[in-house]
Amino acid sequence: MTLLTDFIIFVLSLWVGFEVISKVPATLHTPLMSAANSIHGIVLAGAILIAASANSLIGYILAFLAAAFAAMNVVGGYVVTGRMLKMFKRRTVPASAQAPAVNAGQNGGKSA
Amino acid sequence: MSGTFNDVIQIIYLAAASCFILGLHLMNNPATARRGNQVSIAGMIAAILATGAIVIHDGLITTTGWIVLLAGIGVGSGLGLYTARTVKMTAMPQLVSVFNAVGGGAAALVGIRDYSTLGSHVAAATSVTTLLDVIIGSVTFSGSVIAAGKLQGIITTAPVTFPGARIVNMLLAAVTLGFGGYMIASPSLAALGVVIAAALVFGVSMVMPIGGADMPVVISLLNAFTGTAVAMAGFVIHNTGLIIAGALVGASGGILTKLMADAMNRSIGNIMIGGFGSGDTAAAIAGPAGAGVQSIAADDAAIQLAYAAKVIIVPGYGLAAAQAQHEVAALADLLEARGVDVSYAIHPVAGRMPGHMNVLLAEANVPYPLLKEMDEVNPEFARTDVALVIGANDVTNPAARRPGTAISGMPILDVDQAKSIIVIKRSMGHGYAGIDNELYANPKTSMFFADAKKGLAELTASVKTLVG
Structure with missing residues (x-):
């Protein structure tokens, strides 16, 4: 893959990100940031790949640190996001847990 | 990697990226947000397993x-599991900072490792992304560690500046970029x-x-940095998954930074540039003083609330600092049980990170x-009998509507439009902007001087005893 292809993917993903995230309501901004945090935990894939090519002490140390950092990021991020989202309830009574029809995607909140 | 195997891996990465986007999309509503997180997790597991498959397939490890x-x-x-399970919700900004730090750090390590194996035969195009990865990742790492320290109170929340700080920063940037250029050239x-x-x-x-009150912006910005660093790491190792995920996070952090600013x-x-926010301990000027300010006792405040x-x-942040979320919810429940229409007005920077107050109340x-957003709730104040302000200061100051003050132009909650206003506050101390809050001198405003937690408990008790 060429650098240009990578760059095209990068820029298009930025646009998709702006589009999707500007629809998230302010009430969910903390879980959103935490979810985004977990997503950048995909750097774990990078850590795995550098571990695969490591064959020196320095290489192993770098791979270990990268794997530990990234794993902490991805696991912690998803767990704490889940913990937060679990607390968001319409009402404490379970009867109304069934949320009314959500006009997903079209419910504004568009900003920036 | 060759042929079909590589194609399959790329398709799995594509599926994972789709899961991330769908997961973020489902966060546009609290009712679907949990499912969004699960979809995102599924994508992550697929991406990590696919990467493991590459390693096994190559057989070089x-x-x-x-x-x-x-x-x-x-x-x-x-x-990660331990901290995520045990962290208090008030400490969420610190935790997010720590995850930013380790994410940025891991991205930088990927770049460092890559560069150190390249030797002298490096294409300039490759090393530019490597350089960006290392620089952004390192800045994010140390910056996030400091931000977490400030939020945790280990490092002073007051802005730390010294004469010539800006010149030092510019020199550091010059050194970074200068040696970076050298690192590519030879x-x-x-x-x-x-x-x-x-x-x-x-x-x-x-x-x-950067002062304590500006932390929501800083965290968002560092989040954007981490995303960018991860995307750069994706350029370095030619991994589409990292590029897409990094770009999504970069976009998210960018939007939140803009909203907070x-x-x-x-x-x-x-x-x-900093030096604005004076830190958490906004000098507690002793006692209920100040001209034209009227104070109110718990019983009178309770009556007003109960019959509204x-x-x-x-x-505001003062509520979270006093850990009074549960007390405020108890009072609100009691009032609701009496048929009072209760809602919450949340200013975007009410906590230490975007949306923090919402999580604390949830x-x-x-x-x-x-929980109502600023634009949604502002028209409602005119129809409101009592606005109860707890630990919020600058975001309620009508001075923001006039030019020439420290907060001029800042979007505020139109609390002064309510028929009557009760402010729970320890003293007449200033907010971060360091100016008097004109709301407190409003004839409709009564000051209830108390710690947020104790004050709310007193109000709840008074409502119970007075109107049963």
Whole structure:
């Protein structure tokens, strides 16, 4: 893959990100940031790949640190996001847990 | 990697990226957000397994490599799981900062490792992304560590500046970029070392001058940095998954940074130069003093609340600092049981990170439909009998509507439009902007001088005894 292809993917993903995230309501901004945090935990894939090519002490140390950092990021991020989202309830009574029809995607909140 | 195998891997990465986007999309509503998180997790597991498959397929990894990798993942997962399970919701901004730090750090390590294996035969295009990865990752790492320290109170929340700080920062940037250029032109590990060191110091000196109240902007910005660093790491190792995920996070952090800066009516540049927020301990000037300010006792305040038709609660960071979320929810429940229409007005920068106050209230079992955003709630104040302000200051100051004050132009909650206003506050101390809040001198305003937690408990008790 060429650098240009990578760059095209990068820029298009930025646009998709702006589009999707500007629809998230302010009430969910903390879980959103935490979810985004977990997503950048995909750097774990990078850590795995550098571990695969490591064959020196320095290489192993770098791979270990990268794997530990990234794993902490991805696991912690998803767990704490889940913990937060679990607390968001319409009402404490379970009867109304069934949320009314959500006009997903079209419910504004568009900003920036 | 060859042929079909590579194609399958790429398709799995594509599926994972789609899961991330769908997951973020489902977060546009609290009712679907949990499913969004699960979809995102599924994508992540697929991406990690696919990466594992590459490693096995290539068969180049050494046994030591496996041990090191699995040990690293084990240690990191354990730490992540422990902190995520035990962290208090008030400490969420610190935790997010720590995750920013480790994410940025891991991205920088990927770049460092890649550069150190390249040797002297490097294409310039490859090393530019490597350089960006190392620089952004390192700045994010040290900057986030400092931000977490400030939020936790280990490092002073007051802005730390010294004469010539800006020149030092510019020198650091120059050193980073200068040696970075050298590192590309003639590859050397020494130059890499200088770049890493300068970038780390730059991260520290970038965050140190920023005051406690500006933290929502800083965290969002560092989040955007981490995303960008991860995307750069994706360029370095030619991994589409990293590029897409990094770009998504970069976009998310960018949007939140802009929203937070707008809500404080300050440019991002102005915040980064720093020296504005004076820190958490906004000098508690002793006693209920001040001309034209009337104070109120718990019983009178309770009567007003109990016989109101509509009450809007305006929580600020002071509420979270006093850990009074549960007390405020208890009072609101009691009022609701009496048929009072209760809702909460949340200013975008009410907490220490975007949306922080909403999480704190959700933890206290406040149903999310009661949490109203600024634009949604402002027209409602005119129809409100009592606005109850707890630990919020500058965001309620009508002075923001006039030019020529420290907060002019800052979007505020129109609390002064309510028929009557009760402010729970320890003293007449100033907010971060360091100016008097004109709301307190309003004839409709009564000051209830108390600590947020104790004050709310007193109010609840008074409502119970007076109107049963």
